[in-house]
Amino acid sequence: MPTPKFIAALKGERHAVPPMWFMRQAGRYLPEYRAVRAEAGGFLDLCYDPERASVVTLQPIERFDVDAAILFADILLLPHALGQTVVFESGEGPKLSPPTTAGDLEAFAAADVHDRLGPVYETVKKTRAGLAADKALIGFAGAPWTVATYMLAGGPLKDPTALRAHVYRDRGFVDALLDLLVERTIAYLSAQIDAGVDAVQLFDTWAGGLPGPVLDVVGVKPTERIAAALKDKHPEIPFIAFPKGVGEKASEYLHLRGVDALGIDHALDPAWARATLSPHLTVQGGLDPMLTVVGGEAMENAATRYLRLFHDAPYVFNLGHGFTPDTPPDNVKRLVDFVRGRDWA
Ligand code: CP3
Numbered sequence: 073m074p075t076p077k078f079i080a081a082l083k084g085e086r087h088a089v090p091p092m093w094f095m096r097q098a099g100r101y102l103p104e105y106r107a108v109r110a111e112a113g114g115f116l117d118l119c120y121d122p123e124r125a126s127v128v129t130l131q132p133i134e135r136f137d138v139d140a141a142i143l144f145a146d147i148l149l150l151p152h153a154l155g156q157t158v159v160f161e162s163g164e165g166p167k168l169s170p171p172t173t174a175g176d177l178e179a180f181a182a183a184d185v186h187d188r189l190g191p192v193y194e195t196v197k198k199t200r201a202g203l204a205a206d207k208a209l210i211g212f213a214g215a216p217w218t219v220a221t222y223m224l225a226g227g228p229l230k231d232p233t234a235l236r237a238h239v240y241r242d243r244g245f246v247d248a249l250l251d252l253l254v255e256r257t258i259a260y261l262s263a264q265i266d267a268g269v270d271a272v273q274l275f276d277t278w279a280g281g282l283p284g285p286v287l288d289v290v291g292v293k294p295t296e297r298i299a300a301a302l303k304d305k306h307p308e309i310p311f312i313a314f315p316k317g318v319g320e321k322a323s324e325y326l327h328l329r330g331v332d333a334l335g336i337d338h339a340l341d342p343a344w345a346r347a348t349l350s351p352h353l354t355v356q357g358g359l360d361p362m363l364t365v366v367g368g369e370a371m372e373n374a375a376t377r378y379l380r381l382f383h384d385a386p387y388v389f390n391l392g393h394g395f396t397p398d399t400p401p402d403n404v405k406r407l408v409d410f411v412r413g414r415d416w417a
Contacts (some may be wrong), residue, residue, distance in 0.1 A: 076208040078139040079270055081388050082310035082333050082354050088417035090379070090387045091139035092408065093210070094364075095357070096394025097132040098144050102401055104131050115160040116152070119145050122194035129199045133207060135401065136408045140208040140271075141199060143264065145192050147214025147275055150253070150260055151223050153188040154180040165228035177248055185256050186263060193267040200268035211269030213261050215276035215298075215315070216253035217290040223249070233281040239290060246290070254294050258301045265306045273312040273335070274298060277393075280317020284324075291315055292324050299330030312356060316393065320344065326352045338362075338392030342381050350385035357390035364395060367403035372410050383416040 078091040099105055108128050112118035119125060129144040148166055152158040157169040171177055186193075200209050213219075221232040229235075239246050261272050279291045292315075299311045313325050314335030325334055326349060333353055336345050338360035349355050358378050363371040378389065389411055395404075 074206050076139065076206050076270065078208040078388060079310060081386050082271055082312065084354060084386045086384060086386055086417075088383070088415040089412055090382065090389045090416075092389035092411055093138045093140040093142065094132070094395060094404065095142075095361075095391050097136075097138065097142065098128045099395060100397040101395050101399040102131055102135070104128075104135070115146070116149075116158070119149060120188075120191040122191050122198050125191075125195040126198040126202065129195065129209075130202055133203070136404060138408065140210050141203060142210040142273075143192070143196060143199065143212060143269065145195070145212070147212070147219055148222060149189060149192065150185065150213060150219060150256060153183065153185040153260075154252075154256065155183045156180065156223060166222060167227050168222055168225075170224050170226040171249070174245070174248070177245075177252065181252055185260060189260060189263070193263055196264055196267035196269055208270040209268065210271050210273055210312075211261060211264035212273045212275060213257045215274045215279070215291065215313075216250045216257060216294040218276050218278045219253055219257075220246070220249050220290075221278050229278075231281075232278040235278075236282060236286050236290075239286055250290060250294055254297050257298050261298070261302055262305055265302070265309050269309075271310040271312065272302065273314055276313070276315040278317075279315035280319070282318075284321065287315075287318065287321055287324065291318070292328070295325065296328040296330065299328055301330075303330035310354075314356075320348075323348055333386075333388065335390070336392065340392075342378055346381045346385060350382065350387075354386040354388065355382060356388035357392055359389075359391050361391045361393050361395055361399070364391070364399050364403050364407060367400065367406060371403065371407060375407060375410060379411065379416040 081091050108124050112124050125144045129141050133141050148158050159167045221235045295313050310332040312333040313331050316337045335356045336358045342358050363374050
């Protein structure tokens with residue numbers, strides 16, 4: 073079986089045309105997603121329906137022929153699997169019932185996460201079976217800090233990093249929650265790998281805006297524990313960390329055991345990333361998703377900057393964060409054609 077180009081890039085191979093996929097590539101900006109979503113009922117119903125989840129996972133491959141599919145699921149399935157109430161209301165963002173006592177954490181610890189997550193592993197199997205050998209399937213989870221911010225805040229957050237007050241006030245409680253999330257995330261990602269994903273990504277959407285010592289405790293260390301444990305169990309499976317918004321503190325993630333690639337967001341200077349990160353690992357992403365809303369030459373000129381800067385380094389073309397629902401799919405098609413339209417080496 074040929075190694076998918078995306079997997080080769082994560083393992084350090086360079087390409088004149090880099091492999092590409094897009095964060096939130098399956099989602100509301102696609103009419104074919106909205107159609108399946110309407111049939112499924114609620115968002116969680118869609119996530120737990122292997123047939124439909126597999127269909128929407130494959131939609132961006134069919135429409136754009138990107139190099140990788142990302143499992144259709146959500147980072148909040150893990151708190152749901154721990155027994156927390158999680159509700160998605162349209163247009164409002166998720167709502168959760170926050171744990172407050174050590175007893176609440178014990179109840180989470182007693183749950184067998186695989187009970188509720190079984191359908192997700194089924195989606196992986198179905199999707200891998202429907203995917204060409206040269207395309208990769210990406211599994212994912214939220215990083216413990218990002219998942220914990222939703223778990224603790226209970227609803228949409230104005231300033232998620234304000235949760236750092238919990239770190240200062242009640243370190244024991246936060247440590248216990250993060251420990252539990254580290255362990256369960258390892259089990260969840262490991263089961264995704266057993267079911268057939270070819271690589272995994274850990275989304276730390278709220279890693280930005282933290283002082284160094286806090287980032288180390290809530291972001292860097294938990295990431296390394298998860299990456300290293302997965303590397304021990306599944307040495308062939310590449311691991312992508314995406315600590316969004318950390319700026320030049322991204323260098324703290326450079327030498328973590330088990331981390332093969334680092335996602336960069338649109339606020340990070342790509343020239344800095346090329347000089348500082350690329351000598352050590354594969355870099356992924358960076359393009360401002362707002363440019364895919366705008367399209368045209370603005371989008372192409374910005375893409376050119378990333379493609380030129382990273383042409384002689386292992387690189388995966390992607391965004392700095394996910395597509396927003398107002399992204400015209402035709403702009404995405406134009407971007408894919410543009411990236412593939414010439415030799416960047
Ligand atoms: O295509 C893909 O990227 C695959 C699936 C995927 C979803 N969520 C589907 C989804 C992935 C990888 C995620 C990750 C995720 N979910 C993150 C980390 C990355 C990021 O975007 O920062 C976070 C923080 C979440 C939590 C989450 N899920 C929120 C805050 C919301 C509501 C906000 C919104 O945009 O509506 C979701 C819902 C969600 N997850 C949707 C999709 C397609 C939209 C819901 C719908 O279809 O009704």
